[in-house]
Amino acid sequence: MLTTAQIDPVVTAALAEDAPWGDLTGEVLLPAHATAAARLTAREAGVLAGAEVFAAAFRLADPAAQVTARAADGDRFAAGDVLAEVTGPARAVLRAERVALNLVQRMSGIATATRRMVDAVEGTSARITDTRKTTPGLRALERHAVRCGGGVNHRFSLSDAVMAKDNHLAVLAQQGLDLAEALRTARTRLGHTTVLEVEVDRLDQIDAVLAGGADVVMLDNFSLEDLAAGVRRIDGRAVVEASGTVTLDTVRAIAETGVDVISSGALTHSARHLDLGLDMTVDAGA
Template sequence: MSEMKLPEIDFQRVDQLIESALAEDLGERGDTTTLAVIPPELMATAVLLAKEDLVCAGLPVAERVFRRLDGHCRFEALVKEGEFCPKGTLLARIAGRAQALLTAERTALNFLQRLCGVATCARRYADALRGSGTQVLDTRKTTPGYRNLEKYAVAAGGAANHRIGLFDRVMIKDNHRELAGLEGAGGIGRSVARARRMFPDLEVQVEADSLNEVREALEAGADYILLDNMSNEMMAEAVKMTAGRAKLEASGGITLERLPSIGKLGVDFVSAGALTHSVKSADISMDIEAEK
């Protein structure tokens, strides 16, 4: 796969996650097994091994965990972020204090397995739409505190990031529409106009459940329209109706099997919460041996 530009990892936030994860694992007494069994002066090397096919994402985070416990350890990434790694691939090699490697193992793997799982899922979704002109987007359905990392992993897998949070796009969803409707007819138009006045620098997206709502969003001048839980036939009609005046995003009821047919409709994007909320962590192990 060609080189890709990945989002920046927010290492300040990552360090907070690492501290919390280590505190959860170590408690007040620390790694009692390692402290009791492993001499503090013993040095060791370890490798991170892919035990199934996966797309790699998160090695910089795993490195951060090991360095938190041994600032002098040597961490060598053996593959690139976003690279497809068949079962049996060595992902990284670490050398340092044996106690630190053992104590860091599970926390490092928890981060790495989760992010590789997200990247692997994203690659499957992106591959299902390859060549169609329709792009796969993630959503805000992320693990609390892990959004930056999970969106990084989505990008490593070859899919794209939607808005990061509530702050970087106005997105008028169904509950916003319902409340706006309490003021009377024309709620979508009023909502778009108010958004333009208050946040003129932001793009505005409207969620539409019907073709009538698509029409109202177009008349209001929305930049993006989310086609929520629509059939392929309805989405095809929305594409004709829109005629390029707004970007269209299919969402709701999106499955991997359905993606190729959606890719033929002419929508610009497909968003899928499954990229982050229903992911199986990848199977990765750490194998360690004492230096001779």
Template sequence: MHESVERLIQAALAEDIGPGDLTSRYFVPAERRATGFIVARESGVLSGGDVALEVLRQVDTSIEVTLLVEDGSRISSGAYLIKLEGPARSLLTAERTVLNFLQRMSGVASATRQYVDAVKGTNANILDTRKTIPGWRRLDKLAVTHGGGVNHRMGLYDRVMVKDNHLVAEGRVEELQQAIANLKADHPDVEVELEADNLTQVEAFLGMEYVDHILLDNMSLAELRRAVELRGDKASPKLEASGGVNLETVAGIAETGVDFISVGAITHSARALDLALDFVKRE
């Protein structure tokens, strides 16, 4: 468990529990034990099982947890996902935080899988973006992989992405090439991506050195196909389509031959998957 995720879980529990779970303390006997199942109320893709384990561990190490379904699995409504056994007070105290993590992550994974399914049969991969909930990026991106998507950069530090505003500030292509060369001299393993708003820029970028990716921003299908033609049979740079992507348009974009399609909606607008904790009678 990455330390940033552990801190996030600690903050979530502190936010929810505060100085104590008063309802459980006063209305649930301390000696009572319970068995419950986290159940899917709708179909989708599960994500967040390991995070749920960590939440429960931080609440009460005596809770026994059995993961019945692996992360990344398709689930149907009514499916039993996780079995929980332990002190009833502890299960009730952890319930909302566990579900918050599972529902958010499963929602992202489910949304991603819809896009992945839509481009099946093409060579295009679905990419995430940095449009994530602050503090949640690592989990949002993990959920994307559970949905079959591919992670773009984690932050500003692990890939250079020169966008239109950077290009305005930088100026001429010669100056841009020199800046890229300077970067590669200091950080040879960092990939470089340039944003192109038109085919003239695509042609210019294809003639430059050390360019690993070209972002084709808000281009028409005809422009995307032409950009792929301009690159030809070369394996690099990879071409990424962005803008105007939804479930109705993504298949057509994929069929142009681009390598990646970035979809901000799979993280910034993902709907939580409907999951619940159901207690069962103990023998």
């Protein structure tokens, strides 16, 4: 789950970006003692992600603001459902409104897209995972949203695992290095808990990759026929990952080839924001 240490810097930066010298409209138009109450309401069906991020925007704008959750991350909801309620100083609520909505809409869109893909492969052995194609600065939030939708996460960063992609292999070939031997040498430099993954784009690369001791073989942009052939050739000696132009229309057929993991950058880079609204009433007080 997300931690405060991951959430607060992102939300603080977003609030500062949106109101670097304060919210001019709220400060000149609204009485300082005015209070506001608002409901986060779904305008379409989806899966919630970012409930704590939503609440953090109001908390960081003013500790006096309070958010009551009516749904939890990972919950499915229908159009018209109330997902959270907000109360507090009107200036703070209105200052945080756009940041809170932008983040929860973004995260819920990712969670919803992920859930659709996960549901599409139900009954197969394939798991749906994301990639590093995330919005800079928002990776922790977007990958949390993938988990809320039932997916799993790929390596979080370049520091987490060895993943030799086509450009890495091109450099090895340019240097005249044997692929299997290069992978074996890399393995000697790794701790025993570190995963070694290699991307291939042709069936004839698989044997060398297996000989080099890869834990995961990524079959990139393979046809369905070649995916099935790759699964047979690997034969349980490594985890098999499929990637490349995965869509909701194609993911079921990819899963049925027998791959273990299907990675999709579209979960984060192409998911649209979900339509959620924050409707409020303002009480100017006595």
